[in-house]
Amino acid sequence: MIIFFSKLVEVIIYAGSVQGFFLALVLTTAKNGKRKSNRILSALLVILSMSIIHLVFVAGTIGFSYKIKEPFILLIGPLLLLYIRELINPRRLILADALHLIPFFLFFLILLPATIFGAASAYGEFLFRNAIAMSLVVWTLVVVQYGYYWWKIVHIINNHRTVIESEFSNTEGKTLSWMKIFLHVFGVF
Numbered sequence: 619m620i621i622f623f624s625k626l627v628e629v630i631i632y633a634g635s636v637q638g639f640f641l642a643l644v645l646t647t648a649k650n651g652k653r654k655s656n657r658i659l660s661a662l663l664v665i666l667s668m669s670i671i672h673l674v675f676v677a678g679t680i681g682f683s684y685k686i687k688e689p690f691i692l693l694i695g696p697l698l699l700l701y702i703r704e705l706i707n708p709r710r711l712i713l714a715d716a717l718h719l720i721p722f723f724l725f726f727l728i729l730l731p732a733t734i735f736g737a738a739s740a741y742g743e744f745l746f747r748n749a750i751a752m753s754l755v756v757w758t759l760v761v762v763q764y765g766y767y768w769w770k771i772v773h774i775i776n777n778h779r780t781v782i783e784s785e786f787s788n789t790e791g792k793t794l795s796w797m798k799i800f801l802h803v804f805g806v807f
Contacts, residue, residue, distance in 0.1 A: 642659075695763050696718035699771055700715065700718075
């Protein structure tokens with residue numbers, strides 16, 4: 619019975635990953651007027667799909683406690699923010715938007731030598747010996763970062779709702795309240 623449920627969970631993981639990649643492909647190739655927001659959403663879906671599929675393919679194959687998906691988790695908040703801003707007020711990305719990517723690149727650069735040279739290298743050994751402290755720092759950063767982006771996005775949505783309510787009598791479908799619900803559910807998980 620345990621084997622059955624284990625296989626069922628694997629099938630669900632595979633299906634969720636494939637659907638995420640497929641939906642990202644559909645969004646990227648869509649010919650509607652929201653190409654930029656679709657690309658941001660598809661990047662977010664690819665990152666989430668990589669995180670899901672990571673559990674099956676990579677989790678047991680890397681010899682140290684830091685995995686490929688962990689730096690990419692730091693992109694979820696910034697991509698959600700860029701997506702919401704693009705839905706509300708489409709504009710060109712500016713250099714200041716790249717500042718949101720700094721935690722991702724820093725963490726990626728910290729893991730890069732261990733990934734290239736392997737867990738047996740001196741740097742890989744250092745990461746392995748300090749795995750608990752590093753994990754605590756990384757996950758604290760993830761929680762703080764998500765909290766910041768959650769607050770920022772909710773603030774943007776509330777401001778948008780105020781503007782919409784002052785300009786339109788029928789606000790149905792214009793307030794992005796669905797995104798607030800998504801953020802709350804995502805935050806719980």
